[in-house]
Amino acid sequence: MERVRECKSCRTTVVEGIQDIDHELDDDKTVSEEVYQNRLDTxxxxxxxxxxxxxxxxxxxxxxxxxxxEKKCPDPSGDRWS
Structure with missing residues (x-):
């Protein structure tokens, strides 16, 4: 899953995708693919x-x-991921 978007602040191209970050994180610090997809859909x-x-x-x-x-949805009206 890769999306290329223009950063609205710096006007440079931002390549956004899990393959770019997952190699830098330990498995015990990340959610399962199913949980990730549910969170992202939300x-x-x-x-x-x-x-x-x-x-x-x-x-x-x-x-x-x-x-x-360890992250939660930051919506002040309530966690949309739970």
Missing amino acids: CMECPSLAHGSTCKFSGCLVSFRAYLI
């Missing part, structure tokens, strides 16, 4: 998703944040 439907890639609450790329086991 983010893609969220009205607080900016530019199809960034959470307005955390400023994180959702494809990265959703992959990390």
